[in-house]
Amino acid sequence: MTNHAAATTTIELGEVKRLATSSPRTGAASTPATDPWSFYATMTATSPATAFPLDRAADGSAVMWLEAPHQSVVVLDRPMITRLDATFDLLESDPPSMLIVRSRDERVWVAGADLKEISQLDNNELDAYLAEGQRVFGRLAAMPFPVVAAVCGATLGGGLELAMHCHGIVASRMSHRGKPYPIGLPEASLGLCPGWGGTQLLPARVAPDTSVQAIASGTPFLSEAMPEGLCDVLVSTADELEAACRTLAPALHPANLPRTIACCDEEMLLAEVDHIRHATESDQAAGVVAHCIATGVKDGLAAGLDMEREGLCSLRSTEHTTNLLQAFLAKKA
Numbered sequence: 361m362t363n364h365a366a367a368t369t370t371i372e373l374g375e376v377k378r379l380a381t382s383s384p385r386t387g388a389a390s391t392p393a394t395d396p397w398s399f400y401a402t403m404t405a406t407s408p409a410t411a412f413p414l415d416r417a418a419d420g421s422a423v424m425w426l427e428a429p430h431q432s433v434v435v436l437d438r439p440m441i442t443r444l445d446a447t448f449d450l451l452e453s454d455p456p457s458m459l460i461v462r463s464r465d466e467r468v469w470v471a472g473a474d475l476k477e478i479s480q481l482d483n484n485e486l487d488a489y490l491a492e493g494q495r496v497f498g499r500l501a502a503m504p505f506p507v508v509a510a511v512c513g514a515t516l517g518g519g520l521e522l523a524m525h526c527h528g529i530v531a532s533r534m535s536h537r538g539k540p541y542p543i544g545l546p547e548a549s550l551g552l553c554p555g556w557g558g559t560q561l562l563p564a565r566v567a568p569d570t571s572v573q574a575i576a577s578g579t580p581f582l583s584e585a586m587p588e589g590l591c592d593v594l595v596s597t598a599d600e601l602e603a604a605c606r607t608l609a610p611a612l613h614p615a616n617l618p619r620t621i622a623c624c625d626e627e628m629l630l631a632e633v634d635h636i637r638h639a640t641e642s643d644q645a646a647g648v649v650a651h652c653i654a655t656g657v658k659d660g661l662a663a664g665l666d667m668e669r670e671g672l673c674s675l676r677s678t679e680h681t682t683n684l685l686q687a688f689l690a691k692k693a
Contacts, residue, residue, distance in 0.1 A: 409439070411447040420457035421606070427464040434465045436518035436556075437474035438489065441496050448499045458506045458609040460602060461526060466536040469511045470519030475550070479685050483673045490555040490669045493518070497556055501525040506612040508605040511591065512536060512598040515543040516580060521554060524561040527617040530604045531591040533584050543590070544580025547672075548645040550688055551681030555672040559652040560664045564619035565589045568632040572653060576636045576646040621656040621664060629657055645675055 415423040424447060428434045451459065463469045481489060500507060500522070509523035511531040520543060523529050535541045545558045553559065554575065563571045566589045574581065581587060586594065593604045621629070633650045640646035648671035656664025675681050 409442040409446045411450050412443055414447065414450065416456065421460070421609075422451070422456035422458075423460045423462055423602070424451075425462055425464050426470060433468045433471045434463055434519075435471050435474045436493070436522065437477050438492075441493050445496045445499070448496070448503075451503065452499075455503075455505055458508065458606070459503065460508050460510050460605045461523075462510045462601070463513060465513060468514040468516075468519070468541075469509075470516075470522055471514055472517030472519050472546075473555075475685060476689055478676070479689065483677065486673050486676065487669050490672060493556045494665050494669075497522060497525045501527075501618050503527075504614055506609040506614060508609055508612070510601040510605050511543070512541075512601060514541045516546055517554065517558070518556050520545060521556040521558045521561065524565065525557065525618055527612045527614050528593075528605075528608050529591040530593040530595065530601055530608060531583060531586065532598045532601055533594060533596050534598075535583070536598050540582045540584040542580040543583055543586065545575050546578045546580050548576055548643075548649055549578030551645050551678065551684045552675050553645055553648045553652060553668060553671045555668050557665060557668070559649055559668055560621045560656045560661055561618065562590075563629055563653060564621055564623045568624070568629045572629070572632040572636055572650070575653075576640060576643075576649045578645070620661050621653065622661060624657065626657050630654060633657075644678065644680070648672075648675055 412427065413425040415425070417423075426434050426440075428440065434440070478486060478489070506528065507526040508528040508530055509526040511523055511529060513535050515523060515531075531543070533540070545554050545562060547554050547558070559575055562575060565571070566574070566587045570587045573579075581590065593608050595601060595604050633654050636646060637650045640650075652664055652667045652671055655667040676685075
């Protein structure tokens with residue numbers, strides 16, 4: 361990871377600073393709580409919006425199609441989050457036997473959050489935006505029927521976080537165009553940290569020595585070389601996705617899914633956090649990622665999500681991250 365010590369300044373992260381001195385708690389739960397997503401019920405919903413298309417089959421199953429007809433690719437901006445919320449209202453009022461989440465975009469599944477939108481928000485607005493995303497994603501995780509993400513195409517940042525809130529993930533080795541695609545959490549490469557649960561969910565799927573390093577460095581994986589556990593089923597082509605989702609669904613038990621940081625081996629995960637913290641002392645984003653993970657392990661999922669929001673808002677305000685975001689947006693313009 362690049363050393364930015366000379367180019368950055370110390371940031372005030374409040375509780376994030378506890379990372380250097382916090383000690384592991386004992387007696388961590390080896391399985392998730394009965395309803396680890398129940399705290400989302402206290403959050404406030406947004407106003408109604410147009411739901412995403414739902415294809416309902418005679419067997420009671422449904423396919424939700426993610427789309428962004430007025431944009432070049434599907435991104436997680438505020439309108440998309442509001443549409444997800446509206447779709448979940450429909451699913452809760454008329455539950456299917458299972459739900460498959462697909463994307464109409466042949467280039468990406470979901471390309472991540474809208475960084476231009478994020479860069480224009482002040483810290484209070486950004487915190488509210490992140491909290492709303494956490495609430496809506498939590499609704500997906502809490503669905504009482506199996507939810508399977510059918511991933512094909514670039515799945516980055518908030519896109520992977522959305523997929524990991526599903527109870528299962530089926531991914532294709534190649535995109536619709538027959539090429540490998542990136543899948544991961546690249547936020548730290550832009551001086552940020554995940555804000556919708558990435559630090560709390562990826563370590564529950566992928567071994568600590570791989571997942572923590574990937575989040576802290578912001579390095580995505582390639583679909584043709586995904587680490588074990590990132591997806592539940594890997595198929596060769598997009599044509600095989602839906603059948604594989606339907607085969608997987610009966611084996612999923614929503615009451616115990618999705619897997620969260622509470623399922624992890626605490627000792628192994630905190631050892632990797634300490635390794636990252638000492639190996640990347642001058643990298644602010646890596647330090648915040650490490651603290652978010654440690655907080656989730658010691659204090660639970662809700663505290664870990666709170667720390668993601670605090671850390672992302674703090675990092676976003678630094679000169680280093682501002683410069684990285686400006687360069688990224690200029691390149692995409």
